[in-house]
Amino acid sequence: MRIIVQKFGGTSVATKEARTAVIGKIKNALDKGYSSIVVVSAMGRSGDTYATDTLINVAKAENPTIGKRELDAIMCCGEIISASVMSAAMQKEGLKAVLLTGGQAGIITDDNFSAARIIRVETRNLIKLLNEGYIPVVCGFQGVTADMLNITTIGRGGSDTTAAALGAALNAEVVEIYTDVDGIMTTDPRIVKEAKVLDCISYGEICQLAHQGAKVIHPRAVEIAMQKNIQLVVRSTFSDAPGTLITNNTRVETSDIILDDRVASGISFLKDIAQIRIDTNREDNTVSIRIFSELARNHINVDCLNVHPGEILFTVNSSDLDRSMSVLKEAGFDPSFRDNCAKISVVGGGMKDVPGVMATFVSAIANQGITILQTVDSTNTISAVVEQEYLHDTVKALHDAFNLAK
Incomplete structure (x- = not known):
């Protein structure tokens, strides 16, 4: 059957x-x-x-x-x-x-x-x-x-x-x-009118896009399909467009695109986040453990984590900001914050070990006169935290810099 x-x-x-x-x-x-x-x-x-x-x-x-x-x-x-x-x-x-x-x-x-x-x-x-x-x-x-x-x-x-x-x-x-919609797009077409439908994308890439804010498919669904290597197709009810194939294969018969050769696949974003900063004692190696254990005990999720000697930066949902500040102050810390931020992420399975990717990312944002408040990255994702008023400009700049309209 x-x-x-x-x-x-x-x-x-x-x-x-x-x-x-x-x-x-x-x-x-x-x-x-x-x-x-x-x-x-x-x-x-x-x-x-x-x-x-x-x-x-x-x-x-x-x-x-x-x-x-x-x-x-x-x-x-x-x-x-x-x-x-x-x-x-x-x-x-x-x-x-x-x-x-x-x-x-x-x-x-x-x-x-x-x-x-x-x-x-x-x-x-x-x-x-x-x-x-x-x-x-x-x-x-x-x-x-x-x-x-x-x-x-x-x-x-x-x-x-x-x-x-x-x-x-x-x-x-x-x-x-x-x-x-006709499939998974390179970014939100309401922001970038030149956004394109992707022919195919890997499980890992779409999971990252979904976790970073894209809402076309739920990441848990992708994770389940990936475990059994079942192909997913995202397509429109209202057209005959072929849609986007989500697969493990780096080459598929229906597409000339080789996923591993594509540096970036798409751009996603999260709005309404707040950045929290805590200055710490450089000699205290337990401070980060105490901070994040206390937040976890109060069921507060953190993201964009940067731990440096003397400073810890991370983000929370804006809805959790007041509670986060109270928890941290009660635990004896002196946090500061910046609200009304957004996180913009470029996702691509082909960016690993490719020289110049970070330079392209940073330059695209800086050339718009936008200040990067924080960056985080992984093997297939680079993210920046910026003030939310610059969200659209940042997405447009990155979409253009990584040639996603072509």
Whole structure:
């Protein structure tokens, strides 16, 4: 059996016209001899009647401190509504669609409500339905605890993760992620109009782009697919564009691009971050341990970490700034901060050991008269922290400097 998993995002199932386009994609897969599993997100986006954020607001209007278990219950409703409507539309077109909740699809999670992790996928029910000619329409973003007593949600972007987990468990040939854009772009086209759709990209590169702010696909979904070497394709519900192939291969038959020879693949960014600086005693080798242990104990995530003799720099989300400052002061430190910052990252699997990459990066920003507040890098990522008012100018300058429009 040739299995394909097709995930459709909220805009892909929000209207009758969109659902008609979805059915066309499903029929195309069936015509190619695939057995299809469809995964759907909640219908629409924030503000729409059945969107997840709308449902959350309904519950929190009654009680802003609603328990996470109960909040998961209402959040699951968006995908159930979406799967029900999508199944109805498919049945009307003569397709043997059958709705499955996450639990009915065999997705077993831990009990960390609102951010559950998938423990395993029990595939027996799915395989039985596929053998009988059904098309399972699975509610994304949700699962059930091992004792089958509680429904859970697996965090934002969870429908991508659902699709990847099902694909990995069933050894699918491919997992298709359908959205309202033609594929993964070199950067946000709302900032750089010359941004291009990438033909292909490696698992590692797209994970980095996603972690650094790109929102086309969830990084956890990529990590799961990478473990089983299952190809992912990100493409549009509303066009016939081939989309972007995510793969381990450095050369793919559908593209002339060799991933290892491409210095940079894309630029992503994170907004609303704050930089914290702490001057330290050069002779105290334990100070960084005490700082980051205290922040971790208070569940504060840090990023852009630079530790030097006499100085420690790092960033936090702006929403965590006040709490971070209080925690550090209570621990006996004297931190200073700079708010309203942004982190811009250039990602590329081919930048390792390439001379001049950092020079290109720094020069592009400096030539715009923008001050770099901090840099961090890894084997395939270089990031800069700048004042947020210069975010767009920085992204444009780097996109041009690394020739990503060509």
